[in-house]
Amino acid sequence: MSRTSPAEPAPARGEVARRRSGRPGHDADSVLRVAARVFNERGYDGTSMEDLARALGVTKSAIYHHVSGKTELLRRSLDLALDALFAVTREEASTTGPAIDRLENVLHGSVRVLVEQLPHVTLLLRVRGNTEVEKHALTRRREFDHLVADLVREGIAAGEIRDDVDPAVASRLLFGMVNSIVEWYKPDRGLDADELADSLSRIAFRGLRADGSA
Amino acid sequence: MSRTSPAEPAPARGEVARRRSGRPGHDADSVLRVAARVFNERGYDGTSMEDLARALGVTKSAIYHHVSGKTELLRRSLDLALDALFAVTREEASTTGPAIDRLENVLHGSVRVLVEQLPHVTLLLRVRGNTEVEKHALTRRREFDHLVADLVREGIAAGEIRDDVDPAVASRLLFGMVNSIVEWYKPDRGLDADELADSLSRIAFRGLRADGSA
DNA sequence: GGTTACCTACCGACCGTTCGTTAGGCGATC
DNA sequence: GATCGCCTAACGAACGGTCGGTAGGTAACC
Numbered sequence: 185m186s187r188t189s190p191a192e193p194a195p196a197r198g199e200v201a202r203r204r205s206g207r208p209g210h211d212a213d214s215v216l217r218v219a220a221r222v223f224n225e226r227g228y229d230g231t232s233m234e235d236l237a238r239a240l241g242v243t244k245s246a247i248y249h250h251v252s253g254k255t256e257l258l259r260r261s262l263d264l265a266l267d268a269l270f271a272v273t274r275e276e277a278s279t280t281g282p283a284i285d286r287l288e289n290v291l292h293g294s295v296r297v298l299v300e301q302l303p304h305v306t307l308l309l310r311v312r313g314n315t316e317v318e319k320h321a322l323t324r325r326r327e328f329d330h331l332v333a334d335l336v337r338e339g340i341a342a343g344e345i346r347d348d349v350d351p352a353v354a355s356r357l358l359f360g361m362v363n364s365i366v367e368w369y370k371p372d373r374g375l376d377a378d379e380l381a382d383s384l385s386r387i388a389f390r391g392l393r394a395d396g397s398a
Numbered sequence: 399m400s401r402t403s404p405a406e407p408a409p410a411r412g413e414v415a416r417r418r419s420g421r422p423g424h425d426a427d428s429v430l431r432v433a434a435r436v437f438n439e440r441g442y443d444g445t446s447m448e449d450l451a452r453a454l455g456v457t458k459s460a461i462y463h464h465v466s467g468k469t470e471l472l473r474r475s476l477d478l479a480l481d482a483l484f485a486v487t488r489e490e491a492s493t494t495g496p497a498i499d500r501l502e503n504v505l506h507g508s509v510r511v512l513v514e515q516l517p518h519v520t521l522l523l524r525v526r527g528n529t530e531v532e533k534h535a536l537t538r539r540r541e542f543d544h545l546v547a548d549l550v551r552e553g554i555a556a557g558e559i560r561d562d563v564d565p566a567v568a569s570r571l572l573f574g575m576v577n578s579i580v581e582w583y584k585p586d587r588g589l590d591a592d593e594l595a596d597s598l599s600r601i602a603f604r605g606l607r608a609d610g611s612a
Numbered sequence: 613g614g615t616t617a618c619c620t621a622c623c624g625a626c627c628g629t630t631c632g633t634t635a636g637g638c639g640a641t642c
Numbered sequence: 643g644a645t646c647g648c649c650t651a652a653c654g655a656a657c658g659g660t661c662g663g664t665a666g667g668t669a670a671c672c
């Protein structure tokens with residue numbers, strides 16, 4: 185395949201120092217990390233194993249030493265994202281207190297997860313359900329969405345949230361806003377997850393208009 | 399290819415009665431309409447010409463009688479969506495009056511376009527820039543986004559929009575909310591474009607919280 | 613009311629290429 | 643020398659696209 189500009193030649197970068205025995209190079213995790221990035225750049229279906237190999241700085245066949253195939257890379261990435269999102273819904277602040285505060289915590293936590301696991305969540309939000317792996321991820325994602333819709337409904341019932349919008353529509357627009365973050369957020373630009381989540385909360389709960397300030 | 403459950407067998411449906419001479423069947427427009435739908439269901443890259451042919455109830459080669467190839471179908475769909483969106487920005491209500499009102503008109507009009515041209519706009523929002531056609535569409539879309547960001551900036555400068563959020567972030571979140579509509583909106587369910595646009599405006603400008611009512 | 617001309621819609625077979633995946637062996641590091 | 647990472651070479655299947663030929667339909671002419 186002719187060694188050409190590896191793009192991500194050696195791993196041994198980021199996170200832990202990772203000391204393994206044997207020949208240095210990629211491992212399953214570093215392959216997954218790069219794969220998720222490339223899947224997002226070109227789309228999952230639009231990414232060939234050859235594309236992936238080029239980004240890793242190895243040949244196609246080397247990838248199969250680390251993972252069983254393209255599908256496994258997708259599944260592991262999607263599971264990672266979903267696990268992190270569901271963890272937010274199990275936090276104490278997401279299960280106790282007024283509905284609107286629980287909703288805000290889920291919102292805030294989702295933004296945090298989205299930023300921390302950006303490539304994986306991005307991939308999750310683009311899944312179309314073509315294969316079994318994708319269908320399974322969509323099912324889990326739908327569960328999450330229902331959880332949020334229920335919070336909005338509770339908030340309306342408690343008089344905390346305006347009742348002149350449909351709860352299903354409101355929750356969808358709300359999370360549309362959150363999810364759209366993956367389309368433009370760049371980690372290295374001085375905008376951290378908490379600032380972003382705060383801006384989002386302000387707009388979502390109090391609106392853009394200047395007079396309704398706080 | 400053995401005639402199996404055409405899914406969209408004869409056209410001659412919807413819109414105008416369409417009287418053409420010659421053999422009845424599909425034409426370039428009906429092919430485009432079906433293609434856009436299938437592209438959204440399976441993703442552009444995930445859709446083979448064979449998939450398309452099956453959905454049309456014809457063989458692969460018949461498609462090439464109507465269009466030059468898969469790429470042309472994509473280009474025509476994306477252009478359709480972009481043309482409609484830019485038309486909104488040229489409306490009088492988008493160019494005169496207070497910035498916040500112009501912004502609301504663009505918002506409202508975008509929701510309308512999004513609903514009227516759902517499959518084409520959906521496709522546009524999922525483009526990743528893999529090919530030249532996609533890159534060109536992304537460029538045009540970026541122009542549109544800048545236009546909106548400028549409106550938000552103007553609104554802040556005029557004191558009409560809260561100044562405690564970054565204008566770039568605000569406009570992105572705003573249109574993230576709008577664009578997310580393509581992920582769940584179903585035309586045949588009693589929610590029309592204007593109702594939806596109104597709900598969105600309420601949330602966007604006055605917020606979800608009950609007290610800031612209007 | 614046949615015949616002819618012409619258009620459009622379509623089929624089946626096939627092309628070259630790229631896809632995801634596999635087999636078996638070599639070299640680096642501890 | 644055990645472990646691990648990666649290579650070359652190749653596979654069958656699926657891809658987008660091409661080709662020559664065929665069938666359905668309208669309309670003008672006799």
